[in-house]
Amino acid sequence: MSSDFFNISGDNANPYFPHGRNILQFDKRYLGDFSKKEIRPEHRVRCYSLNDNNLFKKLEEYESEDEKRDYLISEYTYIVREHFQELLFDNINTSLKSDFYIEILSELITNGVLHSKSNTFALMFVNKFSTKFSISDNGIGFEESLNSKEESFIYKPLELKNKLDSFKILNVNDKLLNNLNYIMETLFFSSLKDRRGLFDLMTSVVLNSNGYFRLHSNNAQIIISNRMRDELNELNILRNNLFNLYKKIAINKIEDTRYNEEMISIKNDILNFFVKFYHNLCNKYNNDFKYSSIRFYNVRFKGVHIEVEIPTA
Template structure:
């Protein structure tokens, strides 16, 4: 016996927030109430009922999240999940968009390039036709990146730096091909398009190496904004750091967490631990020689006047220029850290001076992170549009990044 869970409800835009707040709750309730049943999905809530009173929409950057959870569940059930489709007056526009955005091929057996898909859903392809002919840009496709895409690379390489460089060189090519034109379409990203390509390549490379899952990404540009999201359902931020055997001299395991003073809050300890996991990962990223997730946050918020959201497990942080004074100070120290790393790489700096300077900058940036964490907790609001953090009762493993940049 199987139960059918609706994905996109009528007259509700399926945004990332709806995904975290409502859709994950549906899944949790299903597994709590029907632990022994097979799960199946209906893409549109009302199906063929109430077609003239129903309307279905999905935010493009929610697609990677949806693919991530479907992949996670397909692994749990050890096979593709059934997805029931309806093609009618109410559903045709959303169905056509998902079809042209490569959702079905990515989740099915063959992707847009007729390479192997991810085989996480099964569906009746006969419903995918008789559309209105609404073409979308060739760049507005959901992308997937997994180890199978790097068949020429030996993943058992002992030298992690060499492995990372090999994967990153291929990923950079993919990312340029997939997203470069979209970054040129927004005046707030065009000046930094190379930086975005480098950072996105690094993040996707991390997902391919460490997550143990497929990394999904999508970028979308309209008249108002550029939006993109990256999602994997892998081991997450904390385990990614915990599984590292060696750290550089300037970082020790759980260094940021261990530097914090104990502070009573009104929140569940699980939520606070998740929040600290996020800050730990951002702190580590802020002192590394490679640009990564921390640099993406700075570029989005300070250079492109956008919004940056990062989710892991039960917690999401939302970073905007409302905390400009902290971000501006972090950016200045980060610039000094990168410059010092570069001098050392070019052997233009005595090693003892290099280590002394990096540790000094690290301690400065650590104090700023601690202040930012304290302010984030103190000014928490349950009104999601005002809060810098969101806590969700349902855990969603992996790392999930969403970005929105105004197009002006």
């Protein structure tokens, strides 16, 4: 009730509150007197949609996907700052990097509404122990999204996943394993992009803030924590080297292929480290699945869910 969850998920039609999305049906009489409690308005669930502010119509003015993405990111940067900046300032670990988190949140929300073809839900909560935020959508998911990616000089679609599929380290249902391997492919793809995104959020939260990063896709979840610091450090160094080359190319503002060979070499190193990372995760699951970083669930609400927990300093 305090986060407007029932308004968002139900059939609420009050124009002064978030419009309901008809995800759940429930008898409102059972909600009781929770509405009498005072709440912090910043802790509300936020829903982002291309139907908001006529964004769907505005995107028709742009032809390429990059132009549409750039427009949405510029819009959501302003909106995210308005919604979450005060909460980010409440934790020294997030206040020192507030611009970074606003950039990442804007990127992830844009991905949700533009590529998942669904509404995207975000929640940030702060207490004396930590800052937590989550982003969820029930759109097309990682599999369909990644299958539509075009090959480039640095990224071959499903290159990592095809390697992981051949290992068969885990003795689990093929559908569950498929979801896990698409999670890994998503993180790999993110580590090769020319803008900060999901991979950078994961490494920043764990390496810089000693926090937790959880990525959930349909029936599979991976939990990244300080226990993987060695592997993440190796990946993060490679990622930053690659990103710095992207920045050099952007500064030149011309088609520049001088760095292609070096970038491909870094990409291959990242690929190999992801394979090593995957082996370690799977072996730990096989040894003791209860304390493993891999989780498999039976879920009704299919989709992608990102959850981050950043301790207070």
